[in-house]
Amino acid sequence: xxxxxxxxxxxxxxxxxxxxxxxxxxxxxxxxxxxxxxxxxxxxxxxxxxxxxxxxxxxxxxxxxxxxxxxxxxxxxxxxxxxxxxxxxxxxxxxxxxxxxxxxxxxxxxxxxxxxxxxxxxxxxxxxxxxxxxxxxxxxxxxxxxxxxxxxxxxxxxxxxxxxxxxxxxxxxxxxxxxxxxxxxxxxxxxxxxxxxxxxxxxxxxxxxxxxxxxxxxxxxxxxxxxxxxxxxxxxxxxxxxxxxxxxxxxxxxxxxxxxxxxxxxxxxxxxxxxxxxxxxxxxxxxxxxxxxxxxxxxxxxxxxxxxxxxxxxxxxxxxxxxxxxxxxxxxxxxxxxxxxxxxxxxxxxxxxxxxxxxxxxxxxxxxxxxxxxxxxxxxxxxxxxxxxxxxxxxxxxxxxxx
Numbered sequence: 001x002x003x004x005x006x007x008x009x010x011x012x013x014x015x016x017x018x019x020x021x022x023x024x025x026x027x028x029x030x031x032x033x034x035x036x037x038x039x040x041x042x043x044x045x046x047x048x049x050x051x052x053x054x055x056x057x058x059x060x061x062x063x064x065x066x067x068x069x070x071x072x073x074x075x076x077x078x079x080x081x082x083x084x085x086x087x088x089x090x091x092x093x094x095x096x097x098x099x100x101x102x103x104x105x106x107x108x109x110x111x112x113x114x115x116x117x118x119x120x121x122x123x124x125x126x127x128x129x130x131x132x133x134x135x136x137x138x139x140x141x142x143x144x145x146x147x148x149x150x151x152x153x154x155x156x157x158x159x160x161x162x163x164x165x166x167x168x169x170x171x172x173x174x175x176x177x178x179x180x181x182x183x184x185x186x187x188x189x190x191x192x193x194x195x196x197x198x199x200x201x202x203x204x205x206x207x208x209x210x211x212x213x214x215x216x217x218x219x220x221x222x223x224x225x226x227x228x229x230x231x232x233x234x235x236x237x238x239x240x241x242x243x244x245x246x247x248x249x250x251x252x253x254x255x256x257x258x259x260x261x262x263x264x265x266x267x268x269x270x271x272x273x274x275x276x277x278x279x280x281x282x283x284x285x286x287x288x289x290x291x292x293x294x295x296x297x298x299x300x301x302x303x304x305x306x307x308x309x310x311x312x313x314x315x316x317x318x319x320x321x322x323x324x325x326x327x328x329x330x331x332x333x334x335x336x337x338x339x340x341x342x343x344x345x346x347x348x349x350x351x352x353x354x355x356x357x358x359x360x361x362x363x364x365x366x367x368x369x370x371x372x373x374x375x376x377x378x379x380x381x382x383x384x385x386x387x388x389x390x391x392x393x394x395x396x397x398x399x400x401x402x403x
Contacts, residue, residue, distance in 0.1 A: 006089070007086060009089075010084055010086035010087075010089045011086055013084050013089075013091075014083055014084035014086055017082055017083055017084055017091060018081070018083050020082075023081065023082040024081050024082075025079070025080075025081060026079070026080065026081065026082055026093070027077060027078070027079045028047065028054075028077070028078060028093065029075065029076065029077040029078070029101050030047035030048055030049050030054075030075070030076070030078075031047065031048050031049065031073060031074070031075055031076075032045050032046075032047065032070055032071065032072055032073065032074045032075075032076060033045070033046045033047075033048055033053070033072055033073075034046045034072070035070055035071065035072050037063075037070075040060060041059075041060030041063060041064060042057060042058065042059050042060050042063065043057065043058040043063045043070065043095075044056075044057050045057075045058075045070065047076075047078065047093065054091075054092065054093060055090060055092040055093070056078065056080075056092055056093040056094075056095050057092060057093075057094055057095065058078075058080075058094075058095040058096075058098065059094070062095065062096050062097070065097075066098060066105065066109075067105045067106050067108075067109040067208075068100065068105050068106075068108035068109035068112055069109070069112050070098065074100065074108075075100065075101040076098050076099065076100055076101055077098070077099055077100075077101050078093065078095045078097065078098045079095070079096055079097045079098075080093050080094045080095040080096040080097070081093070081094050081096075082094075106204050106205065106208060106211075107204070109211070110204075110211050110238070113211065113213055113216070113238055114238060114241065117213075117216055117238065117241070117242065118241070122216065122217075122220045122241070122242050123241045123242065127220070128244045128245075129224075129225040129244045130225065130244075131194060131225050131227065131244065131245050131256065131257065132193045132194055132225070133259060134258075134259060135163055135192075135193035135194045135257065135258060136163060136164065136193055137163065137164045137165075137166065137191075137192040137193050137194075138156070138163055138164070138165050138166070138192060138193065138194045138195075138196060138257055138258070139166050139167075139168065139184075139187075139188030139191070139192040139194070139195045139196070139224075140152060140165065140166065140167050140168065140195075140196045140197070141168045141170050141181055141184030141185055141188065141195065141196070141197040142167070142170060142172055142196075142197065142198055142199055142250070143169065143170065143171070143172045143173075143199060144167060144169035146172070146199060146200055147200050148198060148199050148200045148229070148231065148250035149167060149250075151249075151250050151251045151254065152165075152196065152229075152250050152251070152253065152254045153165065153254075154254075155251055155254035155255060156254050156257070156258060158261075159254070159255070159258050159259070159260050159261055160258035160259055160260070160261050160264075161261065162261075163258055166188070166192065168183075168184035168187050168188065170183070170184040170197075171209070172198075172199040172209055172210075173199070173202070173206050173207075173209060174209075177208075177209035178209045178212035178214050178215050179214070181197060181209055181210070181215050181218075182214050182215055182218045184197070185197065185215075185218045185219065185222060185226070186218065188224060189222050189223055189224050190223050190224060191224075192224060193224070193225075194224065194225055194226075194227065194257050195222065195224050195225070195226045195227070196226075196227045196229055196250070196253045196254070196257060197210075197219075197226060197227075197228060197229070197239070197243075198210070198227075198228060198229030198230045198231065198250050198253060199230060199231060199250070200231040200250065201230075201231035201249075202231070207230055207237055210228070210230050210237040210238065210239040210240075211237050211238045211239070212238075213238075215238070215239055216238045216239060216241075216242045217242075219239060219242045219243055220242050225244040225245070226243045226244050226245075227243060227244065227245045227246075227247060227253045227256070227257060228240045228242075228243035228245070228246045228247070228253075229247050229248075229249060229250040229252065229253030231248070231249050231250060356380050356381055356382050357380070357381040358378055358379070358380055358381075359378065359379040359380075359381065360372070360376070360377075360378060360379075361376065361377045361378070361379075363379070366378070369394050369395070369396050369397075370396070372391045372394050373391065373394060374391050374392060374393055374394060375390055375391060376390065376391045377389070377390050377391075378390070378391060
């Protein structure tokens with residue numbers, strides 16, 4: 001009897017399973033559980049139904065092709081092969097392709113990304129930038145050979161030929177389209193007044209580049225306003241939700257990005273007429289004002305102004321003279337009164353009444369007999385002169401009992 005090691009047994013079972021034609025290319029459906037997206041890029045999960053469960057793995061090179069994000073509870077249909085992981089001795093499905101059960105993978109991916117970006121606020125109205133009314137430059141990110149660019153250029157030329165238009169030739173379908181559109185948006189950001197990106201109509205697969213997350217985030221990051229013009233009337237791409245303005249066709253984008261030249265000319269004619277009327281009214285008003293000024297006395301007879309001023313000066317002069325005379329008269333009367341008062345208090349007036357002033361030999365006034373002795377010289381001042389004499393005798397005043 002042969003004895004196998006565990007590894008040998010697992011390898012034998014693995015070879016049996018892998019050589020089975022049915023199990024080498026199997027398609028099964030079930031509900032995802034225990035889902036884990038490893039940092040390596042591999043996806044580990046279990047598939048289950050009401051009666052059982054099987055482990056599964058999807059390696060990075062297959063997982064990165066998915067358009068949607070697998071989640072627990074999602075019903076999916078997977079294709080791949082069944083094999084044994086010999087280390088654990090468990091068989092599992094090695095998934096090569098996966099799609100949602102009942103709806104398309106692209107639709108699921110679209111709804112998932114839409115919900116994520118909406119939650120992050122990329123669709124919020126407050127982030128929408130206004131589209132310039134009179135752009136000097138417009139950048140277009142689209143295919144250089146499609147009908148979209150021809151429609152846009154024809155309409156721009158017809159409506160407003162004064163705007164300079166630049167084209168960034170981008171891929172709008174297939175592999176690398178999203179990256180090409182992102183490069184075009186970055187190229188024009190901050191260099192033009194408005195950016196238009198889009199393409200003609202097609203299936204959801206044809207339009208998928210405008211549902212890519214990289215395109216949506218680049219549109220949101222733009223400083224320049226972006227018009228999304230993907231050719232479909234009823235459905236929306238992710239780019240439509242993020243863009244500052246969404247229109248159903250490239251032709252409509254051209255229509256709203258510039259004003260109508262003919263309508264603008266009509267408007268300018270109306271404005272020109274209003275300005276002309278306003279200028280005529282202003283001119284007539286100015287002429288009337290000028291006529292009124294010319295009729296003023298100061299312009300007809302400039303010297304009249306000086307005559308009036310001269311009369312005012314004469315009037316002021318007379319007023320000042322009157323004030324001066326009154327002030328002088330008042331001061332003179334006050335002076336005379338003060339002189340009379342001083343004259344009444346003058347010592348000379350006292351001398352005229354018979355009084356005299358006695359001075360000692362030094363010329364100092366003396367008011368007491370105690371200052372003299374017999375023989376001392378003295379001087380007596382009278383109203384009409386002075387008398388020099390000597391003291392013969394000194395007799396002090398006798399004191400009374402009252403003193």
